[in-house]
Amino acid sequence: MKLNPLKLSHQPLLHFLILGGGLFLLFNLIGGEDEAANNSGEQNPATPRSISKEIVISAGRIESLAALYQKTWQRPPTEQELGALIDNFVREEIMYRQALALGLDRDDPIVRRRMRQKLVFFTEDIAALAKPTQEDLEKHLATHPDTYRLDAKFTFRQVYLNAKRRGESLDADVNALLAELRTAGAAVDISQTGDALLLDQSYQPTSQRDVAKMFGQGFSDGLLEVEPGDWQGPIRSGFGVHLVFVDERIDGRQPALDEVRAAVARDWSSTMRRESNEALFEKWRSQYNITIERPDVSGEGAPK
Amino acid sequence: MKKFIPLFAAFFVFTGSASAQIKPSVVSPDTLYPGKAYSPYAQRSFPSHVYWGDSHLHTGNSLDAGLFGNTVGLDDAYRLARGEEIKASSGIPVKLSRPLDWLIITDHTDLMGFAPDLQKGAPAILADPQGKEWAEAFQKGGVEAGKAAFDLIGKFSQMKLPPALVKAYSPGADVFAGVWEDNIKAAEANNEPGRFTAFIGFEWTSVPKGFNLHRNVILRDGGDRARQVLPLTTQPPIGTTDPLDLYQWLEDYESKTGGQAFAFAHNGNLSNGWMFPTEKTYAGGVVDENYVKLRAKWEPHYEITQIKGDGETHPVLSPDDEFADYENWDVGNLDLSELKKPEMLKGEYGREALKQGLLLEKKLGFNPYKFGFGGATDSHTSLATAEEDNFFGKSTSVEPSATRVNHPFIESELGKIEGYKLVASGYTGIWATENTREALFDAMQRRETYGTTGPRMRVRFFGGWDFIDNDLRSRAPAFKGYEKGVPMGGDLKNAGDKKAPNFLIYALRDPIGANLDRLQVIKGWLDGAGKLHEKVYDVSVSDGREIVDGKCKTPVGNTVDLEAANWTNTIGAAELATVWTDPDFDATESAFYYVRVLEIPTPRWVLYDKVRLGAKIPKEAELTGQERAYTSPIWYTP
Numbered sequence: 001m002k003l004n005p006l007k008l009s010h011q012p013l014l015h016f017l018i019l020g021g022g023l024f025l026l027f028n029l030i031g032g033e034d035e036a037a038n039n040s041g042e043q044n045p046a047t048p049r050s051i052s053k054e055i056v057i058s059a060g061r062i063e064s065l066a067a068l069y070q071k072t073w074q075r076p077p078t079e080q081e082l083g084a085l086i087d088n089f090v091r092e093e094i095m096y097r098q099a100l101a102l103g104l105d106r107d108d109p110i111v112r113r114r115m116r117q118k119l120v121f122f123t124e125d126i127a128a129l130a131k132p133t134q135e136d137l138e139k140h141l142a143t144h145p146d147t148y149r150l151d152a153k154f155t156f157r158q159v160y161l162n163a164k165r166r167g168e169s170l171d172a173d174v175n176a177l178l179a180e181l182r183t184a185g186a187a188v189d190i191s192q193t194g195d196a197l198l199l200d201q202s203y204q205p206t207s208q209r210d211v212a213k214m215f216g217q218g219f220s221d222g223l224l225e226v227e228p229g230d231w232q233g234p235i236r237s238g239f240g241v242h243l244v245f246v247d248e249r250i251d252g253r254q255p256a257l258d259e260v261r262a263a264v265a266r267d268w269s270s271t272m273r274r275e276s277n278e279a280l281f282e283k284w285r286s287q288y289n290i291t292i293e294r295p296d297v298s299g300e301g302a303p304k
Numbered sequence: 305m306k307k308f309i310p311l312f313a314a315f316f317v318f319t320g321s322a323s324a325q326i327k328p329s330v331v332s333p334d335t336l337y338p339g340k341a342y343s344p345y346a347q348r349s350f351p352s353h354v355y356w357g358d359s360h361l362h363t364g365n366s367l368d369a370g371l372f373g374n375t376v377g378l379d380d381a382y383r384l385a386r387g388e389e390i391k392a393s394s395g396i397p398v399k400l401s402r403p404l405d406w407l408i409i410t411d412h413t414d415l416m417g418f419a420p421d422l423q424k425g426a427p428a429i430l431a432d433p434q435g436k437e438w439a440e441a442f443q444k445g446g447v448e449a450g451k452a453a454f455d456l457i458g459k460f461s462q463m464k465l466p467p468a469l470v471k472a473y474s475p476g477a478d479v480f481a482g483v484w485e486d487n488i489k490a491a492e493a494n495n496e497p498g499r500f501t502a503f504i505g506f507e508w509t510s511v512p513k514g515f516n517l518h519r520n521v522i523l524r525d526g527g528d529r530a531r532q533v534l535p536l537t538t539q540p541p542i543g544t545t546d547p548l549d550l551y552q553w554l555e556d557y558e559s560k561t562g563g564q565a566f567a568f569a570h571n572g573n574l575s576n577g578w579m580f581p582t583e584k585t586y587a588g589g590v591v592d593e594n595y596v597k598l599r600a601k602w603e604p605h606y607e608i609t610q611i612k613g614d615g616e617t618h619p620v621l622s623p624d625d626e627f628a629d630y631e632n633w634d635v636g637n638l639d640l641s642e643l644k645k646p647e648m649l650k651g652e653y654g655r656e657a658l659k660q661g662l663l664l665e666k667k668l669g670f671n672p673y674k675f676g677f678g679g680a681t682d683s684h685t686s687l688a689t690a691e692e693d694n695f696f697g698k699s700t701s702v703e704p705s706a707t708r709v710n711h712p713f714i715e716s717e718l719g720k721i722e723g724y725k726l727v728a729s730g731y732t733g734i735w736a737t738e739n740t741r742e743a744l745f746d747a748m749q750r751r752e753t754y755g756t757t758g759p760r761m762r763v764r765f766f767g768g769w770d771f772i773d774n775d776l777r778s779r780a781p782a783f784k785g786y787e788k789g790v791p792m793g794g795d796l797k798n799a800g801d802k803k804a805p806n807f808l809i810y811a812l813r814d815p816i817g818a819n820l821d822r823l824q825v826i827k828g829w830l831d832g833a834g835k836l837h838e839k840v841y842d843v844s845v846s847d848g849r850e851i852v853d854g855k856c857k858t859p860v861g862n863t864v865d866l867e868a869a870n871w872t873n874t875i876g877a878a879e880l881a882t883v884w885t886d887p888d889f890d891a892t893e894s895a896f897y898y899v900r901v902l903e904i905p906t907p908r909w910v911l912y913d914k915v916r917l918g919a920k921i922p923k924e925a926e927l928t929g930q931e932r933a934y935t936s937p938i939w940y941t942p
Contacts, residue, residue, distance in 0.1 A: 071532075072536060073542075073556060084541040085541050120364075120375070162878070196777070212402070217816075238813075238815045238817075265493075266493040273377075
């Protein structure tokens with residue numbers, strides 16, 4: 001792949017790819033282990049590999065073990081505990097190397113998945129280095145208006161009628177009660193009116209989302225249609241029907257970036273990570289020749 | 305004869321043209337709510353919202369989840385919980401019916417393993433003069449950024465890198481902290497006080513010999529405190545499988561950081577009797593004063609229902625409870641390396657543990673099993689799905705497919721647990737004053753929570769001595785509940801000259817869910833002779849059915865259409881409520897009471913698989929079930 005520097009602009013994704021490529025190269029260089037090439041899934045697992053029989057537990061390694069212990073237990077390990085940590089490390093290292101020598105890592109589905117997972121952790125960490133600019137965030141906000149739209153809020157009261165219990169008289173009851181309420185107007189005391197429902201009868205400014213959580217989406221949508229300042233309805237919910245009085249409605253609106261900056265930044269990073277991972281994978285895939293020799297085993301016959 | 309309040313019959317006040325009720329109240333505002341303002345919202349300090357969440361979810365960062373093929377990370381796990389549509393690992397699009405209010409991502413701490421600390425790498429780049437130049441060029445963008453990129457790659461390839469950068473990336477440097485740091489970062493990014501709470505937590509996966517002793521840990525705190533520690537693992541020499549060590553870790557966490565945390569267990573049903581010990585612990589200790597004291601202190605919550613089986617009770621333990629046989633997993637321990645024996649059940653289920661707790665309290669002075677209830681998924685798919693019609697299984701291998709019901713989920717030489725036995729469960733409802741880490745954590749600690757098998761019914765439960773039927777008729781019964789009694793999770797004391805405690809109980813069905821069949825009170829108590837008892841009382845039922853001596857023998861019916869995977873709310877009630885008095889109270893006996901709310905029968909998830917995917921459901925599979933809620937208990941201590 002040839003990059004034209006003139007076409008490079010401020011593109012975090014591109015930086016990611018560049019950084020990512022560089023870091024993988026770096027890992028190759030400093031990884032140190034010169035393992036037998038294992039680039040074919042078909043390789044014979046029984047082929048022995050030569051491994052170093054030299055184990056040095058460096059001071060740095062021991063400090064690292066002790067630091068790990070301290071961060072878990074909030075105190076340094078005792079002499080004995082440190083001894084156990086080192087013994088365990090040595091044991092693990094020997095068994096790891098013996099297993100490698102036997103080629104036990106090859107074609108092991110768990111090892112393969114783990115390696116894949118490590119690669120994902122790795123690429124995601126690289127992607128996280130990209131920081132959004134003001135422009136990135138503004139663009140993300142503008143292209144996802146629904147995600148960040150601030151809900152309408154309602155100050156409202158509701159009188160509930162139990163449809164099941166009222167049966168056929170429901171419509172008549174609704175109409176009669178609505179007329180009564182309208183006559184009584186805004187100041188009416190509804191504390192003894194209608195049927196019981198274990199939800200409050202009046203609400204301070206409550207977002208559409210919170211209304212939906214309590215009454216269901218249908219009711220919440222219905223409330224949006226109601227003109228404030230008079231008794232209206234009926235609005236249906238999963239519980240029955242409601243007559244409502246909206247005292248005040250604060251309309252939903254698009255927020256300015258500063259009102260939702262943290263959320264936009266989070267989602268921008270998340271999108272970035274997803275796209276970067278996919279782009280990096282596509283880049284790698286383009287470097288492979290993939291031949292699929294597909295036999296007729298799908299159970300649906302050969303593809304036509 | 306128990307008190308059964310026909311709530312609705314008492315309520316209808318508007319009849320035909322009668323309009324007498326629509327007028328200003330004649331009650332003086334001063335006496336409306338003693339000690340309260342006229343405005344119901346002023347001075348309303350009690351919890352008036354129930355916040356829904358999953359306290360136990362794994363992402364691809366958990367080793368086992370990753371190995372099952374889970375490729376959905378933290379970001380998407382949060383996005384789904386917040387109500388967005390994402391793609392499951394299997395490629396199927398998934399969305400929750402409604403957003404959750406909070407989430408605890410509890411990835412396994414063991415083998416969190418690898419993560420090169422690239423975050424340290426960024427400052428390392430900046431610390432180096434050459435690195436700083438590159439970074440600045442990137443900021444500028446355009447041609448300069450391109451040049452810098454080439455330069456960087458060139459330096460990489462020549463091994464002429466800033467030494468600080470190389471050191472930060474050296475293999476072996478802090479290999480463990482990466483995933484913990486990722487978890488913290490994702491929680492911090494997704495925690496939006498007032499809108500969505502993302503707790504920092506982890507799962508300590510103690511499972512010696514396949515006996516499930518798992519605990520989740522939840523922190524009340526933010527990243528500043530969480531970053532000061534590493535979560536506890538179970539592999540020696542640093543890790544441990546003994547819960548007493550976990551308590552020590554919690555103690556250390558609090559004293560070092562000044563933060564707060566607690567632990568909560570799950571799946572006693574897979575511990576083969578070791579989850580709730582009464583004499584010896586699996587780690588080789590004894591259940592002594594130290595053990596019960598520490599367990600009481602650090603485990604105020606229990607995950608009573610989840611995908612790997614419902615943990616309330618078992619028919620062997622509760623032979624008189626006709627609803628006890630619900631989604632039980634009783635084949636063996638977690639890996640089925642040891643089969644279940646009936647005598648093990650006593651140490652496995654929530655209700656029995658509550659009972660044994662009373663006995664241990666008498667013997668040792670502390671009740672180790674005084675916990676509140678919650679439900680969770682323990683899903684390893686990153687997807688907090690607990691609803692029957694939207695169930696994405698336990699692991700990526702059992703995300704929706706036509707055949708997932710046909711394969712055993714766990715299998716060993718000794719036995720198996722079939723795929724169709726997975727339980728589409730559950731969530732936790734928390735009564736809290738606001739949706740923040742602090743308010744929700746505090747509510748869990750005071751046990752003002754309840755677990756459900758997935759539906760989001762609203763359930764209130766108050767215990768006191770002076771509730772009257774009229775308290776229910778108030779349009780805001782919670783005022784009366786908090787004024788005259790204690791909420792779920794609380795303690796009743798000082799019976800004084802009162803004859804018996806009574807309880808204000810009400811439940812409203814999920815606004816998009818099934819109607820309710822009945823409310824039940826489950827009482828457990830310790831008699832004077834040191835014997836434990838339990839009894840289930842039906843206290844409110846739908847459709848005008850009769851309750852005789854605490855039992856309603858008439859089933860609510862079943863409207864499930866097995867061909868269409870559908871049901872109708874033509875039976876049951878949208879809400880049920882009552883004031884119930886314990887008819888068998890003895891002031892000298894310690895006791896607990898909790899409420900179980902039963903829905904009418906609805907399809908189990910397998911039926912949706914049949915209708916949507918053409919799955920062939922094994923004959924043995926249950927096709928319908930009565931979903932439920934379990935409130936935290938209220939305890940009475942003489």
